[in-house]
Amino acid sequence: MRNLTAVVVVGGIGILLASEWRKRHVRAGPHPGRGPSTGVRELQLLSLLCVTCLVSLVQFPFHAPVYFLYVGPLVALTTLAAMAVADQNLTRHPVRVEGIRPIGIRLRPLLGVVFAFYLGFAVFWIHPGFIYHMGRTFVEDQxxxxxxxxxxxxxxxxxxxELYTTLAGExxxxAKSDFILATPDAPEVYFLTGLSSPGRSTFEFFDPADPGGGTLLAAIDSLEVSVIALNEAPAFSPPVxxxxxxxxxxxxxxxRRIGRFLLRWRP
Incomplete structure (x- = not known):
């Protein structure tokens, strides 16, 4: 699915180039019906292409398959805009070349089928699936x-x-104060317990300014922290x-060991 972004963007650029070539080199018949001018539709498509390209960069430098969901709605809108421009410029108004029968480039049905396929794929495959396995195999939502x-x-x-119910209860x-330490990469523990952190980092790799832990230890002592939860399988930061x-x-x-957390406290 992540490759779909590149396909749609390249296809949209191709449609814009074909539309521009047509305006410069081919004399078209009059526009039937009423609605936005071709220039407006092309600008709309160009804007969507730029925004879609920009938002797709969310997958860098960490490219989990689930990140496609950030850009997926824009891909759908860009596809619709490309279909509209193709229909306006390349289908409704046949290319007229002197001495040759008018040619109509029938892109709309093909694009409609492709769009319907991906819409069905999203509804019946991605939506009921589980994000941890997305991009590799289908597993029902757990x-x-x-x-x-x-x-x-x-x-x-x-x-x-079971993990968080037991951990939060313990x-x-x-806890003998309003502060605990849950580290590394365990900001959810603070929220679920309603207690505060002695530091300022949600994920420890964001704040490597205290490699020896001197500042953290001083905060623990001054705030009278009585219990800590050490995450032994952090997602990003190294373990303590x-x-x-x-x-x-x-x-x-x-x-006391609770799942991936080692709970430690003062007697």
């Missing part, structure tokens, strides 16, 4: 269990429901290790 927390009624997988029971991990173990000697 997010069918309501989280059931006070601050979260989302539908999640059965594993995530943290709330052991080295001297920082040793310091955290010294401060929070008690532990």
């Amino acid at each position: 997010q069918t269990h309501e989280l059931g927390l006070e601050r979260g009624s989302l539908r999640v997988t059965e594993e995530d429901k 943290i709330r029971a052991r 290790g080295g001297a920082l991990l040793d310091e955290l173990v010294d401060r929070f000697p008690e532990e």
Whole structure:
């Protein structure tokens, strides 16, 4: 599906070039009907092509297949605009060459079939599928269990429901202040527990200014953090290790493993 963006953009550019060539080199018959002029439609298509190209860059530098959904609606609009320009310039007004029977380039039916195929693909294949496997294989949506927390009624997988329900309950029971530490790459824990972070980073790789953890440890001590959750399988940032991990173990000697999190707290 991600390749569809390039196909639509290249096709739209081709239609614009064909329309421009036609205006410069071929004498067309009068326009039947009323509506926006050909120039307006071409400008609309050009604008959509530019915006679609720009938004498609969201996949760089991290190109998960699900990122196509950001640009998918624009691809649909651009396809419709390309169909309109092709219909206006290349189908309704046959090319007239002296001495040759008028030629009509029938693009509209073909584009309509292609658009209907991709629309059906989106409705019947992508929509009921699961985003984690998108672009590789079809797996039905596994997010069918309501989280059931006070601050979260989302539908999640059965594993995530058990993980976050247990984790949030343990943290709330052991927290002695309004601050906890959930690291790395675990901003959802702060929201689900209603507690605050001693730092400012949602994902730790965004803020590498404290590699030794000295600033973080000072904040933990000053804010009287009593419980931490260490994510041992972060999506982007490296897991906690080295001297920082040793310091955290010294401060929070008690532990319990909950899924991918290692919960540690002060006695």
